[in-house]
Amino acid sequence: LRNDLSQQLSDVWSGIAIKDYQARLDNDFRLKLTKDIGGQEEPVRGASTGEKQVLSLAFVGALSAKARSTFERAKQQSKNLFRGGLYPLVIDSAFGSLEVEYRRDVAKWIPTLSPQIILMVKESEFRLEVEQELRPRVGQEWILQCETRKNASRELSLVGRSFPYVIQSADGFERTNLLEVPL
Known part of the structure; x- marks a missing residue:
């Protein structure tokens, strides 16, 4: 499970992140950001608030993808204890600490997480780049x-x-x- 989630986390992070950091789950399921320094993997010290927020959202995305893939596999097996599922996702203040570039990328990515997304945003978060990406997908x-x-x-x-x-x-x-x- 940890390896699957860590790989999903890494895939999501690499598609959104601006900097060349790697995201993973350690053996204790803690989120880690690392960078390559002279061939050595070193922890990122002083990650920005926005980077931490994107890392957290990437983890939520990894969990959602794991639930979806488990659900798809379980549909093919009648006696599967772990069924997964397609669950609605509720996210509060997804864009609050993000720079414009991250805001745009996260707004493009969030609708892929689940068939139903409930976003709670402040007026200041639902600005131009976020509204342009999300407005066509708003159902209510x-x-x-x-x-x-x-x-x-x-x-x-x-x-x-x-x-x-x-x-x-x-x-x-x-x-x-x-x-x-x-x-």
Whole structure:
């Protein structure tokens, strides 16, 4: 299992990473980034926050690919204890710490992870390069609307329309509402 996941991790990482680092799982299933220095594999010290985020996403991608391949094999064998599956994937703030180049590549790659992806993004994350890659693949869109006791309001602009993002509560309670965005 570890070798399979490590290979998947390496494949995903090499397709997205800008720098010539290698990603793998060690014997204790810890994520490792290494680089070749004079023919020696050395740990990367001081990886950026974005690189760490891409590494984590690559690991999620490796897990998803392993579940998918296990599912495909299990379909052919009736008595298989490990069935795998095609699972929806929920990712929060996938683009928060990424530079433009990583943002674009990750936005291209995320839809390949699962048949159903639920992305939670801040307004600042869903910018030009991310929206260009993902907009054609969006099947449904929702806003997490903040209802607050404070006399405040804020609008959010999506697909050329404005939506209430922060509103004042009529009953004095704070809550989050799901507001559907018509596509």
